[in-house]
Amino acid sequence: MFEQITIIAPGLLGASLAMAVHQRSLAKRIAIQARRQEAVDALANKAWCQLATTDLAAATQDAEFVVICSPVDSIPKLAAQIAPLLTGKPIVTDVGSVKGEITRSCQASLASAARFVGSHPMAGSEKTGMQHADPDLFQDRTCFVTPNAETDPDALAKTTAFWRAIGSAVVSEAPDTHDEIVAHVSHLPHLLASALASFLAERRPDAATHCGKGLKDTTRIAAGDPALWRAIVSQNRHEIRRALDAFQDHLQTLSAALANEDDFILLQKLADGKAFRDKL
């Protein structure tokens, strides 16, 4: 239980987190900083927000635990902005889906002002915005925490306990290992879903009139915010390129099996895929 939690950027993740913190009584006071006045207005009289403001200094004053919930490309900037405002060495964490660059940058800019611990709750959605917020968004989801040699052990323990209290299953990985994992299990799937959708947009613009549930599921995440994903790809470009290159080789094996009428390989790959999916 914290005296005050400050959430920066009340989008889908930030607002859902505030609701979850309130529902589970994890802070006596929840302060939220939003960039736009309309967002501040929308927060008025919410039980899960005791202070809504556009002012970073007002929002972070007295915070014991700060969660930066902005898109990945704004996180380092916000960390640098709050550094001179913080007192009492609070814990600062974030919800960015890439961790290497963010961790290096936030640790450098927050330096002695705060104790940074990177987090990545895998709880996004193709929907964005406070209006879709849900206090159960993090329930039963994986949340990475990404300590490195510089991470304060007490801050790590408290951040881990926080996500567990929110209902997530916490996995601890070094920032760069995290980025390699999510390149495979999250960013590559996103790019493939998106590539399939943009391919069909060219070849089958009328697909909506004869598409089954399979295509809808396979491309669901392609409806995610393009700007958000461009920023994620841009921060994890190296690992995503490695994953995509390797996947293209893998797909070529399947393509060759199809061309060669090698149904043994084809059946084996289909069975490997099924075995993997059945375990998820």
Add this chain to the structure above:
Amino acid sequence: MFEQITIIAPGLLGASLAMAVHQRSLAKRIAIQARRQEAVDALANKAWCQLATTDLAAATQDAEFVVICSPVDSIPKLAAQIAPLLTGKPIVTDVGSVKGEITRSCQASLASAARFVGSHPMAGSEKTGMQHADPDLFQDRTCFVTPNAETDPDALAKTTAFWRAIGSAVVSEAPDTHDEIVAHVSHLPHLLASALASFLAERRPDAATHCGKGLKDTTRIAAGDPALWRAIVSQNRHEIRRALDAFQDHLQTLSAALANEDDFILLQKLADGKAFRDKL
């Protein structure tokens, strides 16, 4: 309303169809032929099955409308087997997800014995078997009917009316056009979902411990029956290869944009994908 509908092969689709026919009173009598005695036993006392038998002759006797619901590679064989058993020129249709080869073969073997109309209800599932049957499986789904020059117009009209009565939205396309469309909107997505799953099985066998909802949705159809899909791919190999080749080129464009840090192309493709998905 038919006097008797005969359903051959009560798997997920066949049994669901029998339930739907019963629920909507589309036949006075539903006869079902199953290969295995256990399936016949499982059909005993079902309100949606008046005759269950392993005997094709008994099942097809007096049928006005026969639906072959077996996997695609068995459909031509079953059509050839029932041809000498049929009387009164019934309508014969099927639920196979590939139509060119099946239509040519079924029209040839049924010849003067029956009036064949190819159908493809896009209502599969990664689940198989009678135990998952659902009378609403076809509700609000697309169903292709695939007439060609040889198709009897009255049989086509009755088959179309049948699927509409079952709750599906009927789309009429020539068999080969159908195969080209489904190569894009169904078979390619299946192969990609499967390829992603078999790729991750090699690279991230532990993915289940840190995977989000996105990966689960993107790979859901990869859990489909490998043997069933091998048969589908084998019957639609030509169109699937063309679709897969074109997709690989498309993916290479994205891969090059990533390598060249061309975020303009990347953002454009992400936006094209989102626009397409939002319409589904």
